[in-house]
Amino acid sequence: MLPIIDRAGVWALHKLDAETAHNLAITALKWGVAGSRPFADDEILSSRIWGRAFRNPIGLAAGFDKNCAALRGLTSLGFGFIEVGTVTPRPQPGNPKPRLFRLDEDRAVINRLGFNNDGLSAFVSRLSARIRDGGVVVGANVGANKDSPDRIRDYAEGARAVAPHADYIVVNVSSPNTPGLRSLQTLDSLTRIFDGVREARHEAGAEGVPVVLKLAPDLDQDELRAICEFAVDRSVEGIVATNTTIERPAGLASRHRSEAGGLSGAPLFERSTEVLTEIYRRTGGAIPIIGVGGIASARDAYRKIRAGASLVQIYSALIFHGPGIVSEISRDLARLLREDGFTRLDQAVGIDA
Numbered sequence: 001m002l003p004i005i006d007r008a009g010v011w012a013l014h015k016l017d018a019e020t021a022h023n024l025a026i027t028a029l030k031w032g033v034a035g036s037r038p039f040a041d042d043e044i045l046s047s048r049i050w051g052r053a054f055r056n057p058i059g060l061a062a063g064f065d066k067n068c069a070a071l072r073g074l075t076s077l078g079f080g081f082i083e084v085g086t087v088t089p090r091p092q093p094g095n096p097k098p099r100l101f102r103l104d105e106d107r108a109v110i111n112r113l114g115f116n117n118d119g120l121s122a123f124v125s126r127l128s129a130r131i132r133d134g135g136v137v138v139g140a141n142v143g144a145n146k147d148s149p150d151r152i153r154d155y156a157e158g159a160r161a162v163a164p165h166a167d168y169i170v171v172n173v174s175s176p177n178t179p180g181l182r183s184l185q186t187l188d189s190l191t192r193i194f195d196g197v198r199e200a201r202h203e204a205g206a207e208g209v210p211v212v213l214k215l216a217p218d219l220d221q222d223e224l225r226a227i228c229e230f231a232v233d234r235s236v237e238g239i240v241a242t243n244t245t246i247e248r249p250a251g252l253a254s255r256h257r258s259e260a261g262g263l264s265g266a267p268l269f270e271r272s273t274e275v276l277t278e279i280y281r282r283t284g285g286a287i288p289i290i291g292v293g294g295i296a297s298a299r300d301a302y303r304k305i306r307a308g309a310s311l312v313q314i315y316s317a318l319i320f321h322g323p324g325i326v327s328e329i330s331r332d333l334a335r336l337l338r339e340d341g342f343t344r345l346d347q348a349v350g351i352d353a
């Protein structure tokens with residue numbers, strides 16, 4: 001494998017518009033001509049969650065490989081787990097371009113892609129062909145079509161199709177780029193979605209596959225409290241905290257800062273970590289949380305873990321630092337854990353909450 005997307009590769013990709021650069025990176029990963037030299041995982045980073053073995057807690061966040069097109073290449077980068085999707089039942093083109101913006105000065109990204117994807121049937125044919133070598137856990141993130149007459153049913157349809165092939169399923173009700181989608185974060189809608197998804201999982205003969213809820217960072221205290229109660233009452237198996245934000249924190253310097261869409265990267269870190277801490281406290285640590293939002297170093301990952309995350313994910317940092325960041329975070333995280341006297345990752349989870 002040629003490590004062509006190293007620091008020089010990142011520099012070259014930044015000469016292109018953001019979406020072209022992304023498509024090129026996916027193509028390179030698909031054909032196995034991009035990669036980094038993965039760090040041999042340190043035993044201290046391994047854990048068991050939902051009965052699955054994670055060799056390290058660093059995952060790829062949803063939206064990078066929406067079509068499950070580059071799993072093999074991504075696996076070689078050293079991730080402990082990879083979340084593919086969001087996939088919708090039918091293919092859809094997403095929003096008009098341009099719809100993806102790098103905010104270089106802010107180490108941030110704004111996207112309003114709008115679930116552009118090839119649809120469930122193409123996605124599942126690729127997901128089902130993956131080689132389950134036990135090395136990397138793969139989650140499938142499902143959503144609803146923009147023009148769907150029944151969005152609640154879309155989630156069940158997605159779950160039924162992916163359940164036999166995925167290690168976990170994510171219900172994504174938190175993308176800001178499909179109008180009205182985030183209003184599914186109410187108790188009534190969540191109840192109907194989870195009833196449908198769990199029934200679909202049963203019909204697919206995949207009872208053991210956990211269903212995880214991905215939340216927005218823009219929920220207020222009352223909404224968050226209600227959702228946490230729902231999650232505990234209904235034994236929701238996991239929470240991803242968080243998706244991108246529609247807020248624009250003060251101090252953004254990039255000329256793209258006023259573009260519509262979801263903001264990710266460094267300016268999301270504090271808010272998403274606050275939400276994560278709140279969820280950990282309110283659920284009493286009973287539900288595994290995947291912490292995501294603005295992680296760009298082992299210190300950031302460690303803060304999420306200490307705030308209550310059992311696992312973490314990255315997306316925007318890959319755009320700015322290239323794939324070498326995955327091994328770098330793993331290596332430095334192992335060191336940080338040892339420096340603080342931990343012998344296992346799970347001992348640090350929630351220690352600051």
Ligand SMILES: Cc1cc2nc3c(=O)[nH]c(=O)nc-3n(C[C@H](O)[C@H](O)[C@H](O)COP(=O)(O)O)c2cc1C
Pocket residue numbers: 061062063064066085086100109111113115141172175214242243244264265266268292293294295313314315316317
């Ligand atoms: C270009 C782009 C596309 C994304 N697409 C999705 C998506 O399809 N589904 C989803 O659940 N999250 C999506 N996300 C959100 C990420 O999974 C993640 O929650 C968010 O970017 C925060 O992490 P980060 O700061 O490390 O980027 C997307 C993010 C970006 C930057």
